[in-house]
Amino acid sequence: MKKIxxxxxxxxxxxxxxxxxxxxxxxxxxxxxxxxxxNGAGKSTTIKMLTTLLxxxxxKISLNGYDVTNDKNEARKSFGIVFQDPSIDIELTAxxxxxxxAVLYKVEKSIRKEKTEELxxxxxxxxxKDDFIKNFSxxxxxxxxxxxxxxxxxxxxxxxxxxxxxxxxxxxYMWEYIKKMxxxxxxxxxxxxxxxDEVEKxxxxxxxxxxxxxISKGTVDEIKKENHTKSLEEAFLKLTGRKxxxxxxxxxxxxxxxxxx
Amino acid sequence: MLSTIYIxxxxxxxxxxxxxxxxxGSFGQPILFLVAFGFGPMYEKAAGGDYIQFLAPGIIxxxxxxxxxxxxxxxxxxxxxxxxxxxxxxxxxxxxxxFGRTLGGATIAVFQGIVVLLLSMVxxxxxxxxxxxxxxxxxxxxxxxxxxxxxxxxxxxxDDMQGFHLIMSFLVMPIFFLAGSLFSLEGLPKAIExxxxxxxxxxxxxxxxxxxxxxxxxxxxxxxxxxTFLTIAMFVIGAKLFAxxxx
Numbered sequence: 001m002k003k004i005x006x007x008x009x010x011x012x013x014x015x016x017x018x019x020x021x022x023x024x025x026x027x028x029x030x031x032x033x034x035x036x037x038x039n040g041a042g043k044s045t046t047i048k049m050l051t052t053l054l055x056x057x058x059x060k061i062s063l064n065g066y067d068v069t070n071d072k073n074e075a076r077k078s079f080g081i082v083f084q085d086p087s088i089d090i091e092l093t094a095x096x097x098x099x100x101x102a103v104l105y106k107v108e109k110s111i112r113k114e115k116t117e118e119l120x121x122x123x124x125x126x127x128x129k130d131d132f133i134k135n136f137s138x139x140x141x142x143x144x145x146x147x148x149x150x151x152x153x154x155x156x157x158x159x160x161x162x163x164x165x166x167x168x169x170x171x172x173y174m175w176e177y178i179k180k181m182x183x184x185x186x187x188x189x190x191x192x193x194x195x196x197d198e199v200e201k202x203x204x205x206x207x208x209x210x211x212x213x214x215i216s217k218g219t220v221d222e223i224k225k226e227n228h229t230k231s232l233e234e235a236f237l238k239l240t241g242r243k244x245x246x247x248x249x250x251x252x253x254x255x256x257x258x259x260x261x
Numbered sequence: 262m263l264s265t266i267y268i269x270x271x272x273x274x275x276x277x278x279x280x281x282x283x284x285x286g287s288f289g290q291p292i293l294f295l296v297a298f299g300f301g302p303m304y305e306k307a308a309g310g311d312y313i314q315f316l317a318p319g320i321i322x323x324x325x326x327x328x329x330x331x332x333x334x335x336x337x338x339x340x341x342x343x344x345x346x347x348x349x350x351x352x353x354x355x356x357x358x359x360f361g362r363t364l365g366g367a368t369i370a371v372f373q374g375i376v377v378l379l380l381s382m383v384x385x386x387x388x389x390x391x392x393x394x395x396x397x398x399x400x401x402x403x404x405x406x407x408x409x410x411x412x413x414x415x416x417x418x419x420d421d422m423q424g425f426h427l428i429m430s431f432l433v434m435p436i437f438f439l440a441g442s443l444f445s446l447e448g449l450p451k452a453i454e455x456x457x458x459x460x461x462x463x464x465x466x467x468x469x470x471x472x473x474x475x476x477x478x479x480x481x482x483x484x485x486x487x488x489t490f491l492t493i494a495m496f497v498i499g500a501k502l503f504a505x506x507x508x
Contacts, residue, residue, distance in 0.1 A: 048508060051350050052349075052350060053346065053349060053350060053507065053508045054507050054508070055507075072352075073352040073353070074352070076350055076351065076352040077352045081350060083343060083346055085343050086342070086343050087343035087344055087345075087346045087347045088343075088344065088347070089272065089276075089342075089344045089347075090342065091275070091276045091279060091280075092272070092275065092276075096275070099268075100268055100272065100347075101347070101351075103264050103265065103267075103268040104265060104268065104347075104348065104351040104352070104353055105351060105352060106264070106352075
């Protein structure tokens with residue numbers, strides 16, 4: 001199997017703090033991969049490095065064969081992303097947001113319309129294509145972002161806590177849809193979540209990160225077996241402890257933007 | 262590259278014209294200044310000539326300055342509402358993003374400047390030489406580009422709107438008042454005169470006043486040269502700071 005995401009010796013330091021500490025990870029093409037860890041473990045920092053938003057202190061990442069540091073734009077074309085919090089323009093309509101994305105990713109004019117319609121229909125938003133995003137609920141925004149993330153036919157879809165704050169119906173619907181995309185178009189899915197029951201149902205492979213290091217990886221069954229537990233949640237708690245983690249408000253939280261000093 | 266610049270430009274324009282409160286709100290201050298100073302006691306005090314002829318280019322510059330700088334600072338909202346991330350992970354150069362955005366903000370600012378010009382004509386202003394209107398347009402555009410880029414540069418360094426009032430009181434207002442917008446630059450104390458000389462808006466207003474009212478402190482070539490140079494420099498600084506944004 002082709003390794004579509006390759007991470008070698010990836011490290012990120014913020015001053016003295018080592019947020020991500022020399023991690024190695026491969027994801028095979030066509031898999032649904034869950035990247036788990038407690039708050040502040042280094043998940044978001046890793047995703048930001050994978051998606052070119054943050055440059056690594058050390059190490060290498062290749063996406064679809066392209067190095068994210070040297071071949072930035074090719075790497076960027078290879079993935080779609082749904083961030084933890086919305087990243088759509090609320091002053092524009094659904095269709096305008098899709099159009100904006102299509103232009104930025106240079107989706108051919110001839111297929112732009114057709115593709116937009118196909119995707120908006122797939123997430124059940126075609127009827128609301130001319131509505132302004134500010135009138136949308138969180139769940140609808142998330143659906144639109146998934147459609148947008150797939151508009152340029154990416155090989156990889158990154159989902160950073162995609163079901164956070166969504167109701168059960170929307171969650172079920174989203175995973176069904178993501179599974180379908182994964183099957184039909186062999187899109188590799190790389191996601192983070194705190195809902196471990198979702199992981200058991202959906203993910204092929206799992207990696208658990210804590211304090212910047214990968215502490216466990218394998219299939220769900222492998223991880224359960226290794227830790228002699230019945231559920232992934234129990235294994236997760238065994239590995240990472242029961243203590244509640246605090247996440248610094250000014251650190252890797254997605255709302256915040258940092259300027260390189 | 263061009264399509265990226267265009268779509269970012271278009272987004273700024275759409276957002277502006279959809280926000281009716283922004284469109285109308287932006288004309289409140291210029292109208293107030295025109296009425297308060299144009300008809301007020303300063304009218305009599307201003308010796309030698311028609312004060313409105315002197316004032317109008319200053320007020321037009323003011324509306325361009327405010328509109329341009331805020332369109333740049335507006336980027337802080339894109340940071341906070343997350344939209345900036347969509348552009349930062351896209352396979353396009355950061356320069357084209359910032360260029361399109363700045364161009365959009367500058368377009369809006371020039372549009373506002375034109376509306377304020379028309380408003381000032383309602384209260385009695387008349388261009389000295391109609392043939393020089395294209396030159397006035399060039400200066401309006403340069404002022405708009407410079408300050409839109411300036412605003413973006415500031416927004417690249419700020420995380421939230423809390424610093425906004427600081428910028429307003431210690432940067433935007435001094436830039437406006439110390440540029441010969443409301444009063445003549447002659448006979449100022451040395452220190453103040455120095456500040457006006459290093460203020461880019463001074464050259465913009467002087468150029469605009471040359472084109473619209475036929476009165477000036479510096480030569481038109483000096484105005485044009487200084488402002489063009491500063492605008493390019495500001496674009497370089499803005500693009501550098503923007504390229505360094507990490508989320």
